[in-house]
Amino acid sequence: IHDFTTQVLQRVSGTGTFIGPWFTGMNYLMTCDPMNVHHMMSKNFVNYEKGHEFREIFEAFGDGIFTADSETWKYHRTLLHSLFKTRSFEEFLEKIVRTKVENCLLPLLDHVEREGVEVDFQDVFNRFNFDTICSTVLGSDPNCLSIDFPEVACERAFNEAEEFIFYRHTVPKSFWKLQRWLGIGPEKKNAKACEVFDKFLYESIASKREQLNKKDEKENDDLLTCLMREEEGKEHVDDKFLRDTAFNLFVAGRDTITSALTWFFWLVAKHPSVEAKILQEIKQEKEVKSQVYLHAALCEALRLYPPIPFESKQAIKQDMLPSGHEVGPRTTILLSLYALGRSEETWGKDCLEFKPERWISGKGGIVHIPSYKFISFNAGPRTCLGKDLSFIQMKIMATSILKSYHIQVVEDYPISPTLSIVLLMKHGLKVRVIKRD
């Protein structure tokens, strides 16, 4: 569907109207025009919100940052910004990631190599990231990543709840609402998954409160503890508020990084010259922040395969987009991040090629590309809050793996994207790992 959308948008110069059959009520304006993106995300930001319909579809997100608008969003944004953008939080995350790599990821890959078996890298990254996000947000590690690939109920429930959201995008509102009311079909499965995941979150919150009340907490730096400490006594900081914040951070931080790393490793496996250049850089640069070529290769993977392939916005008042399209109040606008990353007008004739070099300037630094063109981390006031942290984590993981192993994708393995709100691989990424000398 993403490639199809890209082709259609190219034919209509980047913006067009999509009207579903009359009974579906599905009328959208679709765009991948960077000027429209700049207009909606930055210049006239106040006129474009997520809107009520978005909140209905993304019900499981509650009142967290992803679905919030206006004052509620500002409150969440300021709060999370103050927690994320500190040196100590960056160090806390880096320590968690490095420990997990040393204690779990590398031993698991050693085992896989010794046994000579195939492994699904997407599953490995998903498990790694679930453990990492649990440690970062809740301060505890469920150990999903281990050589026996255990089935962890809360992780599975989270996967199901997330996959389900796409379903609500594809059927008329009245249809899913009826299914929800009757408790049947995918709605029933989703309600069960949410119940399991909510139980896990509420239990974690309760045990944190107990620790804080007893004042026997160790020096905990996890986000939930920081939030409880800083916002103590504020009326709205109840269990529901903490649940919603945690859920939003799980979605933000888990599948996005899984998606980015899975497509990155697939692209690197298909481009041996890129792999050789990354390895050469790893030998020279010990600090992840100085690895320019690896940074460029990750940006290139994110351009071609943006983990969040589309976003939706709703206009509040009548407006005119730079492309000349009129939008009325409550018009839903779908932005195809996927199509924008593959637009010939923005990226040139070689837009479909994987070329990290396009990100490197003559002076050897990273070329600055405005976020309304490289939109994988969103643009304007709602730019992703975890962008810098993501690069640190992805670079540590990519360096640790590539330094020790050559990755070989299983021949003829089917590679195609899922139909979901996050661009994962439908069949995972089956690989063999070969130890380097």
Ligand code: HEM
């Ligand atoms: C490769 C990794 C990542 C990518 C590509 C990415 C991309 C995005 C995108 C496209 C949005 C806008 C979504 C929307 O408004 O519908 C977003 C928002 C956000 N991201 Fe990320 N993200 C990544 C990792 C992370 C991580 C690790 C965190 C933190 C744990 C994070 C935290 C957030 C938050 C809090 C927002 C909401 C910002 C707001 O609405 O003001 N992200 N991200």
